[in-house]
Amino acid sequence: MPKQKIVAGIDVGTTKVCTIVATQDSSGGLQVLGVGITPSRGLHKGMVVNVNEAKESIRESVQRAQQSSGTRIYSAYVGVTGRHIVSQNSKGVIAIPRNDRLVRPDDLRRVLDSARNVVIPSDRRILHAIPRQYALDGQVGVQNPVGMHGFRLDVETHIITAAVSSIQNLVKCIRGVGLEIDDLVLEALASGEAVLSPDEKEMGVILADIGGGTTDISVFKEGSIYHTSVLPVAGYQVTSDVALGLGLPFDIAESMKRKYADVTPHPAEEQDQAINIDNGHNISHAELCNIVRARMEETMRLILLEMPTSDYTQLAPAGLVLTGGSSSVPGLQELASETLRVPVRIGLPEGVYGITDVLSSPAYATGVGLVEWGTKGDGRQAGWSKTSPKDWNDANAAPWKKVLGLFKALVAKK
Ligand SMILES: Nc1ncnc2c1ncn2[C@@H]1O[C@H](COP(=O)(O)OP(=O)(O)OP(=O)(O)O)[C@@H](O)[C@H]1O
Ligand SMILES: [Mg+2]
Structure with missing residues (x-):
């Protein structure tokens, strides 16, 4: 019997670390074997700010996923x-260049290299260079030109760059718990993998993953990624507003928000209810909802400001899909469609089976998307350039490596 391929995804979120272990069955379905979820520490707005703390949260989450799946990651x-x-x-x-003018896989690599040839500051590197579509002798819309004939091959790519130091810190945490990295994947792309349908991606759709520390935005068009950006505003700011507005400690504000917030626009004018909180005080339910609604409304507007064009209905006729933990707040779909005047739906992670009851919340879109990415990776669009985690290893060490190399060469000569 052939050995089953095990794939693991780790979503190191600002509020939780989620590790998912899955395997692909013979018909291509993705079965979740185990899940490990732990609160995260040492992260701020999606980035590692304390390596040791972050490492421990990741270790705990990985251990739980290993225990629940009975596999080793x-x-x-x-x-x-x-x-x-x-x-x-x-x-x-x-x-x-060849006489037969036949496009070969090597040509895809060459054309993608020419698209990657953009000027980026030395403290940044390319995380993804994603071919959107090819054109052969001016004929646009070619998905895979390998095997076709032509004189000139054009490619349109979406290039995503990241700060070397931020990625190095994350890589250090993952390696610190004894794991290798198969690929580093932009969270917005992973979430898109789990919650968007092929039709939405083809028509044009905006995806916003509103998490704890960041809102990850992506626009898909003509079947592939068109625009990505990350807003440093999400659930944490909502809770801060509640804490400040109602004079509550942060953790009580967080649990009040999760339990009672509702952002349905124009709530019925009925008598306000007092909510009793643990320390013996009462807060106004209407006030809590108003605070959360105001921040979520602002977040919706900020999402639009991140769009590459003001004509977003033309850009994304399929509308807006909201996911991430903060999209669980009741009434958000109505609030978003009223504020932005586009079709809105809440996206739950799909495409996996097995122990999915724990994962049936928008908070797990990225985690599920990562394992989907891992299994679909090899069949992804022609010419896709995979990130090499090694690229993020040596940026700072490079001058020392050169000195060390020279020293070794000298010793070898003697
Ligand atoms: N019912 C709810 N109402 C409002 N907010 C909620 C609800 N449930 C969860 N949240 C919020 O969702 C956020 C966590 O979402 P998620 O798990 O997607 O974040 P994360 O992936 O850890 O962070 P990030 O992606 O930003 O790094 C928290 O701020 C939490 O308060
Ligand atoms: Mg997240």
């Missing part, structure tokens, strides 16, 4: 987010 697909992420679209072009 050696490597994982890891989510990346943070305000340091920047994206741009870039074009590349090459000539097909």
Whole structure:
């Protein structure tokens, strides 16, 4: 019997670390074997700010996933987010030099390399260079030109860059718990994998994963990624507003928000209810909802400001899909569609089976998306350039490595 391929995904979120272990069955279905969820420490707005604390949260989450799945995790697909992420679209072009003018896989690599040739500061690197579509001799919309004939091959790519130091800190935490990294994946892309339908991606859709520390935004069009950005505003700011507005400690504000907040627009004018909190005080339910509603309304507007064009109905006729833990607040779908005047739905992670009851919340879209990414990876669009985690290893150490190399060469000569 062939050995089953085990895939693990680790979503190192600002509020929780979620490790998922899955395996692909013979018909291509993805079965979840185990899940490990722990509160996260040492993270701020999606980025590692304390390596030791973050490492311990990751270790705990991985151990739980190993226990619940009865498997050992050696490597994982890891989510990346943070305000340091920047994206741009870039074009590349090459000539097909041979007599037969047949496009070969090597030509895809060459054309993608030419698109990757963008100027980026030395403290940043390319995280993803994603081919959106190819054109052969001016014929646009070619998905996979390998095996076709032509003189000139063009590619349109979406390039995502990240700050080297932020990624290095995350890589250090994952390696610190004894795991290798299969791939670093932008969280917005992973969430898109889990909650969007192929039709939505083809028509044009905006996805916003509103988590604890960041709102990860992506726009998909013509079947692939078109725009990505990360807003440093999410559930944490909502809870801070509640804490400040109602004079509550942060953790009580957090539990009041989760239990009682409702952002349905224009709530019925009925008598306000007092909610009794643990310390013997009461808060106004209407006031709590108003505070949360105001911040969520603002977040919806900020999402639109991140769009690459003001004509977002043309850009994304399929509307807006909201996911991430903060999209669980009741009434958000109505509030968003009223504020933005586009179709809105809440996206739950789909495409997996097994122990999915624990994962049936928008908070797990990224985690589920990471394992889906891991299993679909090899069949992904032609020419896809995979991140090499090694690329993030040596940026700071490079000058020392050069000195060490010279020293070794000298010793070898003697
Ligand atoms: N019912 C609810 N109402 C309002 N907010 C909620 C509800 N349930 C969860 N949240 C919020 O969801 C947020 C956590 O979401 P999620 O688990 O997606 O974040 P994360 O992945 O850890 O963080 P990030 O992706 O930003 O790094 C918290 O701020 C929490 O308060
Ligand atoms: Mg998240």
